[in-house]
Amino acid sequence: MLNIGSDSLTKTIVVTSGKGGVGKTTTSASVATGLALKGFKTVVIDFDVGLRNLDLIMGCERRVVYDLVNLVNQESSLHQTLIKDKRVENLYILPASQTRDKDALTIEGIARVMHKLKKSQFDYIVCDSPAGIEKGAKMALYFADEAIITTNPEVSSVRDSDRILGILQSESKRAKMNEEPVKEHLLITRYNPGRVREGQMLSVDDIVDLLAIPLLGIIPESSSVLDSSNAGKPVILVPESEAGQAYSDAIDRLMGEDRPHRFMETRKKGLLARLFG
Amino acid sequence: MGIFSFFRSKPKGSAATAKERLQVLIAHQHADSDGPDYLPLLKQDILNVIKKYVDIGEEQVLVQLDSQDDCDVLELNITLPEDGERSSAVDAKALRDNDDDGPQSSKNRQSRAERTRSRQTRKSQASARSQAKQKA
Numbered sequence: 001m002l003n004i005g006s007d008s009l010t011k012t013i014v015v016t017s018g019k020g021g022v023g024k025t026t027t028s029a030s031v032a033t034g035l036a037l038k039g040f041k042t043v044v045i046d047f048d049v050g051l052r053n054l055d056l057i058m059g060c061e062r063r064v065v066y067d068l069v070n071l072v073n074q075e076s077s078l079h080q081t082l083i084k085d086k087r088v089e090n091l092y093i094l095p096a097s098q099t100r101d102k103d104a105l106t107i108e109g110i111a112r113v114m115h116k117l118k119k120s121q122f123d124y125i126v127c128d129s130p131a132g133i134e135k136g137a138k139m140a141l142y143f144a145d146e147a148i149i150t151t152n153p154e155v156s157s158v159r160d161s162d163r164i165l166g167i168l169q170s171e172s173k174r175a176k177m178n179e180e181p182v183k184e185h186l187l188i189t190r191y192n193p194g195r196v197r198e199g200q201m202l203s204v205d206d207i208v209d210l211l212a213i214p215l216l217g218i219i220p221e222s223s224s225v226l227d228s229s230n231a232g233k234p235v236i237l238v239p240e241s242e243a244g245q246a247y248s249d250a251i252d253r254l255m256g257e258d259r260p261h262r263f264m265e266t267r268k269k270g271l272l273a274r275l276f277g
Numbered sequence: 278m279g280i281f282s283f284f285r286s287k288p289k290g291s292a293a294t295a296k297e298r299l300q301v302l303i304a305h306q307h308a309d310s311d312g313p314d315y316l317p318l319l320k321q322d323i324l325n326v327i328k329k330y331v332d333i334g335e336e337q338v339l340v341q342l343d344s345q346d347d348c349d350v351l352e353l354n355i356t357l358p359e360d361g362e363r364s365s366a367v368d369a370k371a372l373r374d375n376d377d378d379g380p381q382s383s384k385n386r387q388s389r390a391e392r393t394r395s396r397q398t399r400k401s402q403a404s405a406r407s408q409a410k411q412k413a
């Protein structure tokens with residue numbers, strides 16, 4: 001990256017959803033890791049102040065000394081606070097505070113942190129939003145250039161995604177400054193093709209129809225997500241996992257590459273598997 | 278997957294219902310945020326009037342302003358509660374009758390009931406669509 005001394009090329013991506021538990025942290029961890037694997041200097045920030053989780057998913061929970069609130073309050077330096085990932089070059093984690101609450105953050109404080117990160121020549125800042133549409137979620141999306149709307153194929157998740165899209169379009173910095181709108185991406189997670197086929201679960205087409213934003217990817221429901229969070233390893237680093245492969249495809253699409261959507265169909269099982277599966 | 282699912286006919290499924298419900302909900306959310314500034318107030322006023330007769334909540338009233346050619350169309354969609362909770366004083370007909378006789382003042386936006394729909398099914402619904410022609 002030839003952007004020495006300039007901060008205008010830093011891209012800020014928020015991973016958001018409104019609804020809780022849909023896979024924002026799982027997605028933030030894999031997206032940040034995927035971007036770093038592409039060679040971009042990337043930091044992933046946990047905005048879930050009071051309920052930090054990203055450190056566990058990234059497997060760095062025992063290395064947390066300072067956190068986002070310390071940094072915002074200027075009680076620690078960027079260098080002291082960022083945790084450098086041990087597996088992937090160019091990847092840094094900025095953990096949330098476990099003891100403070102969301103009121104400890106202010107837009108001005110976050111703005112200072114963002115500025116420092118840009119001056120440190122980060123290519124990507126990935127913001128893991130807390131659930132809800134309150135202050136914490138608004139803080140996480142305020143500085144976004146792009147947004148990954150994490151949605152499960154389920155009524156309340158789709159409704160909340162639509163709410164959060166409205167907030168992005170009216171309350172982000174880009175909206176308030178009348179700049180080009182935040183670029184929106186739909187990421188459907190915990191997709192279960194079998195239940196879609198049975199007519200029990202909203203399909204990809206249904207969700208794209210309802211939310212009317214471009215589709216970045218479909219992450220299938222997969223037990224490897226639980227395994228990898230148990231191990232503290234972003235699932236994108238598990239090449240044999242379908243969810244991991246789906247995240248890799250999504251990163252390629254984020255880079256503007258064309259990738260067909262996989263894992264939308266139930267796998268064609270052999271006769272034995274079909275009889276006993 | 279059990280062996281019987283091979284022979285079962287494809288069920289219609291609850292996903293279709295989910296999609297229909299979401300389409301309505303999302304229309305509500307967009308109407309609330311995309312419309313002109315006075316729309317939420319107008320909606321609140323309409324809600325208050327209807328509440329005098331029927332017990333309904335905010336989610337049951339959809340007020341939307343669309344543009345068609347040189348016309349602004351104000352669409353008002355009210356979902357009445359199931360039978361029993363509803364006072365007989367108000368039904369779709371009453372809504373229509375009230376709506377039909379405004380003076381044709383060219384200074385104000387003209388309004389008339391264009392379409393009234395009523396369903397006595399599980400979700401009885403009254404919809405009055407008023408069309409307002411804007412003065413050139």
Ligand SMILES: Nc1ncnc2c1ncn2[C@@H]1O[C@H](COP(=O)(O)OP(=O)(O)OP(=O)(O)O)[C@@H](O)[C@H]1O
Pocket residue numbers: 017019020021022023024025026027048053129130131189190191219220221222223225226229243
């Ligand atoms: N593709 C997937 N397949 C299976 N399980 C998944 C998948 N994605 C996420 N999960 C599981 O769903 C749960 C919630 O995931 P995650 O913590 O990423 O959600 P979140 O949106 O960050 O939640 P919160 O709103 O509480 O911050 C976790 O147990 C996670 O392992």
Ligand SMILES: [Mg+2]
Pocket residue numbers: 024025026048053128129130
């Ligand atoms: Mg989370």
